[in-house]
Amino acid sequence: MPDKLIIPERTYTEAPMAILAELTHRCPLSCGYCSNPLELVKKNSELTTDEWLDVIDQAAAMGIYQIHFSGGEPTLREDLEIMVEHADKKKLYCNLITSGVLLTRKRLEKLQKLGVRHVQLSLQDSDSKNAERIGNYKGSLEKKIEVAEWLRELKIPLTINAVMHRQNLHNLEDIIQLSVDLDAHRIEIANVQFYGWALKNRAAFMPTKKQALASKTLVDKLIKKLKGIIIFDYVLPDYYAKKPKSCMFGWGRQSVNVTPEGFILPCGAAETIKSLKFENIRDEKLAWIWEHSSAFNMYRGTDWMPEPCKSCDHREIDWGGCRCQALALTGDVNAVDPTCELSPFHEKIFGSASEESSKEAPKFVYRKPTNKEVEPDRRNVSYAKKEHIS
Amino acid sequence: MKKRLLIKNETMPVIPHYIVFQYSEIRKEWVLNAPERTLYPCKIAVEVLKKCNGNLSIEKIAEELATLYKAPVKKICKDIKVMLQDLADKGFLECQTN
Numbered sequence: 001m002p003d004k005l006i007i008p009e010r011t012y013t014e015a016p017m018a019i020l021a022e023l024t025h026r027c028p029l030s031c032g033y034c035s036n037p038l039e040l041v042k043k044n045s046e047l048t049t050d051e052w053l054d055v056i057d058q059a060a061a062m063g064i065y066q067i068h069f070s071g072g073e074p075t076l077r078e079d080l081e082i083m084v085e086h087a088d089k090k091k092l093y094c095n096l097i098t099s100g101v102l103l104t105r106k107r108l109e110k111l112q113k114l115g116v117r118h119v120q121l122s123l124q125d126s127d128s129k130n131a132e133r134i135g136n137y138k139g140s141l142e143k144k145i146e147v148a149e150w151l152r153e154l155k156i157p158l159t160i161n162a163v164m165h166r167q168n169l170h171n172l173e174d175i176i177q178l179s180v181d182l183d184a185h186r187i188e189i190a191n192v193q194f195y196g197w198a199l200k201n202r203a204a205f206m207p208t209k210k211q212a213l214a215s216k217t218l219v220d221k222l223i224k225k226l227k228g229i230i231i232f233d234y235v236l237p238d239y240y241a242k243k244p245k246s247c248m249f250g251w252g253r254q255s256v257n258v259t260p261e262g263f264i265l266p267c268g269a270a271e272t273i274k275s276l277k278f279e280n281i282r283d284e285k286l287a288w289i290w291e292h293s294s295a296f297n298m299y300r301g302t303d304w305m306p307e308p309c310k311s312c313d314h315r316e317i318d319w320g321g322c323r324c325q326a327l328a329l330t331g332d333v334n335a336v337d338p339t340c341e342l343s344p345f346h347e348k349i350f351g352s353a354s355e356e357s358s359k360e361a362p363k364f365v366y367r368k369p370t371n372k373e374v375e376p377d378r379r380n381v382s383y384a385k386k387e388h389i390s
Numbered sequence: 391m392k393k394r395l396l397i398k399n400e401t402m403p404v405i406p407h408y409i410v411f412q413y414s415e416i417r418k419e420w421v422l423n424a425p426e427r428t429l430y431p432c433k434i435a436v437e438v439l440k441k442c443n444g445n446l447s448i449e450k451i452a453e454e455l456a457t458l459y460k461a462p463v464k465k466i467c468k469d470i471k472v473m474l475q476d477l478a479d480k481g482f483l484e485c486q487t488n
Binding site for chain 1: 391392393394395396406407408410412414416417421423424425426428478479480481
């Protein structure tokens with residue numbers, strides 16, 4: 001028998017493995033680090049129920065295995081149940097990615113019955129006041145804990161998606177402990193990605209280097225301690241890494257995003273690349289787009305890569321990192337991802353992140369429609385000074 | 391707090407209800423769909439997983455596979471314990487009595 005009986009992940013794919021269905025951009029929370037585009041899709045431009053059902057049919061016909069119902073807040077779509085039921089019938093594995101704050105136990109039970117097999121719940125902080133301040137939603141932590149308890153009772157596996165940044169990294173250990181206490185199956189320690197709205201508030205959320213390194217030490221320790229109890233997904237924040245992340249496991253390799261108005265993207269932030277033309281499901285079939293769209297083919301594989309990426313041993317590990325980030329930080333979408341230490345911009349980016357985070361955290365601005373400015377939490381934390389997680 | 395599932399000879403593993411072990415007619419392959427993960431078991435792993443029904447112990451699974459593959463039962467038992475422990479640690483396997 002071979003030594004390794006399971007191949008954990010596949011890198012090559014003739015069709016995507018997963019589809020992210022961004023049902024809506026509407027959301028009851030107003031997080032300042034929202035990575036959705038600056039201009040949100042309005043309700044009357046969203047794909048209709050029938051259009052989404054057609055997307056699901058097309059995805060199933062391509063052999064896609066998983067569907068992630070996401071947003072914005074997907075539970076704002078009253079037809080979510082219809083889509084889940086349809087996707088399950090088509091043998092798509094249904095994940096629900098939600099803030100949880102609008103869910104009732106009854107609706108959750110119904111969604112489970114119709115086919116939701118896993119729920120990912122976002123968490124702003126384990127500190128109730130700070131969670132409320134970050135997401136601009138009163139009682140959000142308590143509500144999320146309630147939802148997590150329903151999930152446990154209903155035996156639906158839970159992933160906690162903890163969005164981490166300068167203003168909550170000091171609570172990372174508590175957040176992990178809370179996830180363990182809630183019997184979460186997985187925890188994604190998701191460092192804020194500075195795209196879309198988040199870029200406006202970068203200085204308020206950029207962790208200090210010490211915070212970033214201390215969080216890595218803590219997570220490495222807890223991964224060992226909690227083996228078999230909770231699964232961790234964690235990478236160092238981009239700005240402090242030496243190698244780029246394998247963004248989306250490679251452009252156009254494993255998954256596909258559908259925006260609320262039907263644009264088909266290789267990743268959620270791809271629309272920031274204005275030089276690319278994205279196709280819409282209202283005009284073309286998903287399989288055609290996956291195979292022929294110039295946007296998908298532009299950065300697929302390794303042929304497009306500049307040096308030193310092209311001859312780098314990591315080229316089929318990180319797939320050249322993140323194109324959106326290369327554009328946002330260097331002004332050139334074709335440049336080496338500046339997260340990579342081989343990029344000529346690396347030191348500058350690294351330096352600017354360190355400098356930005358060493359100053360007192362500025363106010364941040366809530367995501368629309370609030371647009372309200374928010375003061376740093378001054379109860380006992382100066383984010384520039386409190387750099388250690390316990 | 392959950393406890394780590396340790397795979398022993400007497401463990402009777404079962405694939406949890408939220409994991410879908412299925413054959414894709416479109417892609418002509420077996421897959422294990424789990425929360426935000428899709429795994430692709432090889433041919434032998436598929437045979438192991440088919441026997442993870444909560445009624446067979448690891449020892450019994452190994453015996454049956456030893457007959458099927460005409461291989462030493464001890465070696466098979468060792469190999470499948472490594473494989474199933476890895477799956478259990480990822481939350482892809484359960485057991486009623488551990």
